[in-house]
Amino acid sequence: MAEFIHPLRRSVMRGLQGHCPSCGKGPLFWKYLKVNGRCEACDHDLARYPADDGPAYLTILLVGHLVVAPLLIFPIIWRSNPVYSLPLILIPLAVFTLLLLPRIKGGWIGLMYSLGVRDTDQRLHTADAAD
Numbered sequence: 001m002a003e004f005i006h007p008l009r010r011s012v013m014r015g016l017q018g019h020c021p022s023c024g025k026g027p028l029f030w031k032y033l034k035v036n037g038r039c040e041a042c043d044h045d046l047a048r049y050p051a052d053d054g055p056a057y058l059t060i061l062l063v064g065h066l067v068v069a070p071l072l073i074f075p076i077i078w079r080s081n082p083v084y085s086l087p088l089i090l091i092p093l094a095v096f097t098l099l100l101l102p103r104i105k106g107g108w109i110g111l112m113y114s115l116g117v118r119d120t121d122q123r124l125h126t127a128d129a130a131d
Contacts, residue, residue: 008114015110016103020044028106049112050119055105063096
């Protein structure tokens with residue numbers, strides 16, 4: 001059944017799991033957010049897919065909706081003593097951000113792989129190309 005999954009979805013899911021978007025076997029990262037130069041399993045060049053700021057923006061968007069938006073509903077948070085409320089707010093913000101960022105970056109690289117976007121395509125997407 002796995003062979004019937006759309007290639008875009010398959011490569012994004014592999015990236016979300018931290019695996020090579022091409023084969024799904026090799027690790028995508030060799031450190032927390034450092035992408036492997038090449039896949040250990042299929043020797044695919046992983047360094048050519050740009051991640052830039054996209055994963056950070058998406059992480060901020062998700063964490064903002066998961067943590068900050070619910071806080072706006074409960075006014076008791078804003079009336080309470082900051083000694084108690086700040087750790088209750090900042091700790092989940094940090095934990096969610098640190099957990100989501102590598103997964104979102106992996107999914108982003110999987111998306112770039114599936115769409116065929118490479119770091120050499122940067123010149124096509126800049127405002128300087130009009131000059």
